[in-house]
Amino acid sequence: MSYVDEVLASVKAKNASEPEFIQAVTEVLESLRAVVDANEEKYRKYAVLERLVEPERIISFRVPWVDDKGEVHVNRAYRVEFNSAIGPYKGGLRFHPSVNQGILKFLGFEQVFKNSLTSLPIGGGKGGSDFDPKGKSDREVMAFCQSFMTELYRHIGKDTDVPAGDIGVGGREIGYLFGQYKRITGLYEGVLTGKGLTYGGSLARTEATGYGLIYILEEMLRHKGDSVKGKKAVISGSGNVAIYACQKAQELGARVITMSDSNGYVVDENGIDLAVVKDIKEVKRGRIKEYADRVPGASYHEGCSGVWGVPCDVALPCATQNEIDLESAKKLVENGCTSVAEGANMPSTLEASNYFLEKGLNYMPAKAANAGGVAVSALEMSQNSERLSWSFEEVDERLKGIMANIYRMTSEAASKYGHEGNFVIGANIAGFEKVAEAMIAQGIC
Numbered sequence: 036m037s038y039v040d041e042v043l044a045s046v047k048a049k050n051a052s053e054p055e056f057i058q059a060v061t062e063v064l065e066s067l068r069a070v071v072d073a074n075e076e077k078y079r080k081y082a083v084l085e086r087l088v089e090p091e092r093i094i095s096f097r098v099p100w101v102d103d104k105g106e107v108h109v110n111r112a113y114r115v116e117f118n119s120a121i122g123p124y125k126g127g128l129r130f131h132p133s134v135n136q137g138i139l140k141f142l143g144f145e146q147v148f149k150n151s152l153t154s155l156p157i158g159g160g161k162g163g164s165d166f167d168p169k170g171k172s173d174r175e176v177m178a179f180c181q182s183f184m185t186e187l188y189r190h191i192g193k194d195t196d197v198p199a200g201d202i203g204v205g206g207r208e209i210g211y212l213f214g215q216y217k218r219i220t221g222l223y224e225g226v227l228t229g230k231g232l233t234y235g236g237s238l239a240r241t242e243a244t245g246y247g248l249i250y251i252l253e254e255m256l257r258h259k260g261d262s263v264k265g266k267k268a269v270i271s272g273s274g275n276v277a278i279y280a281c282q283k284a285q286e287l288g289a290r291v292i293t294m295s296d297s298n299g300y301v302v303d304e305n306g307i308d309l310a311v312v313k314d315i316k317e318v319k320r321g322r323i324k325e326y327a328d329r330v331p332g333a334s335y336h337e338g339c340s341g342v343w344g345v346p347c348d349v350a351l352p353c354a355t356q357n358e359i360d361l362e363s364a365k366k367l368v369e370n371g372c373t374s375v376a377e378g379a380n381m382p383s384t385l386e387a388s389n390y391f392l393e394k395g396l397n398y399m400p401a402k403a404a405n406a407g408g409v410a411v412s413a414l415e416m417s418q419n420s421e422r423l424s425w426s427f428e429e430v431d432e433r434l435k436g437i438m439a440n441i442y443r444m445t446s447e448a449a450s451k452y453g454h455e456g457n458f459v460i461g462a463n464i465a466g467f468e469k470v471a472e473a474m475i476a477q478g479i480c
């Protein structure tokens with residue numbers, strides 16, 4: 036049995052109740068076959084793959100908090116510290132009822148390779164809770180965040196583990212979390228990223244994941260003699276990533292015609308009016324359905340997967356994992372979609388992802404495509420260490436450079452191992468090689 040197959044079999048046996056984690060490991064290890072086979076003796080000797088698929092540490096804790104009626108609730112929370120070979124653990128916190136250990140392990144595992152791809156000194160981690168911020172008052176969210184940090188603070192630090200936002204954790208939550216960390220430890224340090232601009236946040240961090248997604252899409256198309264300009268784009272989600280992907284795509288001349296949330300999606304053939312979306316989602320914390328009530332000509336449709344049946348040139352999944360299954364992938368291709376760039380983490384099932392590759396789409400997987408967010412988080416850490424803040428233009432320029440570099444590394448790694456244009460293989464290999472070398476250099480730990 037090959038080394039990859041042995042480790043895969045063991046991961047499946049040991050983590051049978053964690054399908055998303057098995058899915059992520061399968062995708063990565065399958066695409067590393069060429070590089071692992073070529074260096075099998077070395078990687079086996081140092082048990083690189085066995086160590087790579089096992090988190091260094093998982094912290095699990097309860098979060099008790101009191102709602103506005105005085106009732107006590109208890110949520111379950113985690114921090115998965117996956118791999119610190121190339122830097123302090125770095126990765127977001129997700130607050131969503133679907134959160135469990137397996138989902139955070141898949142996200143933490145992906146984060147290790149993504150962070151390596153940015154070329155910045157950051158290891159991989161992820162955390163969160165099954166708390167649902169939807170429908171909660173600001174005070175309830177604050178009570179939850181304070182209780183969450185009252186346990187988490189002892190496990191994180193500016194040089195050890197630096198969380199950020201993810202689904203359900205935006206500027207408001209990061210503010211409450213930072214305040215509580217400071218209050219308990221007395222330290223004013225860059226222990227979280229995605230902070231507000233008045234207390235150590237970086238300009239362009241809010242925009243970074245969405246902007247980075249469009250920068251790398253543009254780079255991929257440019258190498259084909261094409262561009263984003265004039266393309267009809269379908270976006271899922273209407274949160275942080277979706278909104279700023281839409282903004283940059285529109286700036287570059289694309290026509291974005293959809294946005295969605297977990298209830299349904301809106302179609303606006305005239306092009307999404309982003310000011311309305313921002314007002315609904317960022318100001319009022321409302322539902323995307325309201326868009327159709329406010330914008331003449333727009334329509335609302337119940338259900339999430341229908342958005343992939345809307346004909347387009349470019350699909351940008353920016354909501355959540357496994358939102359595109361094989362059926363949706365087929366619909367996209369049938370309707371003429373030629374490019375897919377993933378804003379969300381693992382939004383395509385393995386079958387959908389393989390289908391895009393088989394059909395020769397311009398397909399940029401999440402690890403490379405959404406790395407702009409964590410890259411600017413690392414730039415926020417640099418600014419915090421320097422006690423300086425850089426201008427929006429400076430951060431944005433660096434982000435552009437980082438995304439172009441990720442494209443180059445991904446594309447070169449794919450070609451080097453005989454899979455030209457396969458950015459899934461390219462991103463995994465490029466991310467893996469640096470982490471593996473660092474793990475070997477640091478001995479068995």
Ligand code: NDP
Pocket residue numbers: 200201202203204205244272273274275276277295296297298339353354355356378379380405406408409
């Ligand atoms: P937000 O919470 O800001 O927005 C999430 C959006 O996705 C909302 O519109 C939400 O709808 C929708 N959504 C969430 N869960 C589901 C679901 N189960 N089914 C359908 N729709 C869903 O999160 P972000 O924009 O920050 O994150 C979106 C994706 O991007 C995630 O996969 C995240 O891991 C990834 N990502 C985020 C980064 C960042 O910097 N924020 C960095 C890299 C990746 P509703 O309001 O109804 O829940």
